[in-house]
Amino acid sequence: MTIKLLVTAAGSSVAQGIIKSIRRSGLDCVIIATDNQPYAAGLYRGDKAYLVSLGNAPSFISEIISICKREKVDGIFVGTDYELIAFSENIGRIKQETGAIVFVSNLKVIKIANDKWLTHLFLKENNFPVIPSALLSEASNFAKLQGFPLIIKPRTGDSSKDTFIINTTEELNQKLIYFKTTAKNIYLQQKVEPIIQKLVGSEHNEYTSSTIVFDNKAYGIISMNREMRFGGHTTKAIIKDNYEINSFISRIAETLNPFGPCNFQSKVINNVPYVFEINCRFSGTTALCSLVNFNNVEACIRKILLNEQIKPLIPLHGVVLRYFNEVFVPFSEIQEISLNGFLQQSRSEINKFF
Template identity: 40%
Template sequence: MDKINVLVTGVGGNVGQGIIKALRLSKLNLRIIGADASPYSPGLYRVDKGYIVPRTSEKNYLPEMIRICQKEKARCVMLGPDQELLSMAQNKEIVEQETGAKVIISSVNVIETGNDKWLTYLFCREAGLNYPKSFIPTSPEENLAQAGKIGFPLIVKPRVGFGSKDIFVVRKKEELNPVIQRIYNPIIQEYLLPDDEEYTSEVFTFADGIQYGTITMKRKLLRGTSVVAICDDYPEIRTEAQKASLALKPYGPCNFQMRLTKTGPTIFEINPRFSGTTVARAKFGFNSPENAIRHFVLQEKLPPPNIEKGVMLRFWEEIYLEQKRLEQMAAAGEIEGKVACKPDYF
């Protein structure tokens, strides 16, 4: 089989890097092209070809993505950063028509539902799922009244936010309105307990809406990133994720973050994309980047997933490269080959 060229974006972050690692674990014959906005992104120097690209807020973002896909004859595009999802969903048809590459992205409606925590709450309520009680702030007096109905502690965070930024736990009423004033476009939500019952569950959905499979892990977080992931069945969580996915209708991978509360599994976040634990899932037998290529690009029939139980522990890692390689990337905007080394010293 000829090599399949795959473009992975956001290779400076853990999602993009996880996609790369999962693709390396696959048995497919691949050439991986990486893209990121910064020359200091490690993934640029561990792929077969790296490109510096504009940020999604810049007008030349989409033309540059199309140019790279055409130049590299990419057959598939996989997105890392949340910030790229809506733009690419809105332009998916254009990119696919002009490049021939399959863009692994859900519909605009699905992306907006996942990006906006208030829309996530409304979706869960309308779909008959468990959800954290939530409200949008209005006046200081009404905020306190609504908070009193839910009870403290509460979570205050942006409706649209990434990377666990600006998330506050409010434990008493005197703190509520000052915290609300600090956040742009906030949402206030019930604090789900217990803290040690948090789960992440991915449902992979085919183009025809049929669910291929689900993988669930209990997790511990450090600043929003899973640093411990315990892969097991967790039937209550799995069933809730499958029910949510059936109602949402995503395309490819979709992740549901939950806590197992006294009222049952409760979804508080939806990420309709590859996740930060993509490589762990691949190692446990559920390789979504490989599944996406086999199903959406090669149109293969996938065998049922064979998921192993196990534990992932995440740690810091380094790569090294010559200064001239970094300068080359900054000047030319692209670089060929894996020019950074990754010592095996841990």
């Protein structure tokens, strides 16, 4: 059986990790990649590619439905935060009109994960450990109570954009003015509201944990102690037997109950993960996960699209180091997809000689 899969936001590291994981699975799949601009590397590593509007455009879902009908798509993998709400709001419509299943959670879960303050409240209300946190209106009193250093960052957003460590009252006041007057989410075209948190631990005890969840059951957890560079991307990940951390994250994941993929960022203190961010999607470390036999993309395909029984995933232990790679694309293909909005059988090449 050939499975037809749509992977969106093909220029993102998330989508590229999904594509790598599909290829690595060995399943008979056709990959249809989408993005809103022709210089997205993932467009040229699928079997077919389409240009679409941004995820917040009124026509976005209609364009996706049209592609799904044309290509007879079985499943949709979302490659960016900025399309999650649109897909979540239209799960039923897409399934009804095309038969395709979207690997995205319901709107309530998406909103909890997308907003770091709602994430904080979810953890607190369910008696999980939390990092002391406050909103803009409580910033001054919070600083007096908690002391410095603090960290201030957007309630919504990705990577490390507009994230600052604050060491003095003067710095705090400057950044509060910045968030009130300057900071803007270029994707959502709105002012950025910050969350202020106590800075706990260090970069050396930061972990990223991934899982897939169906019907309140987590099918394995992988937790990686990581080092980040280049705007919040993991460049080194250490995978060991993190039983206590994994057990804790599993309880949080099963309480949240997403549909399919979910990722948790935490600071681990005395083997207890203090979660500060939830990404209700496949993570930027998806390619790393599949490399160590934790292929949660494949698991989603097998369980939901092939209706197979799956066992909890167990990763290999070791270190994953990430490096840059290149994709060569002929000019003619850039021109073709720019003109027609469609391309198939790309002749792109990656550098395999490393």
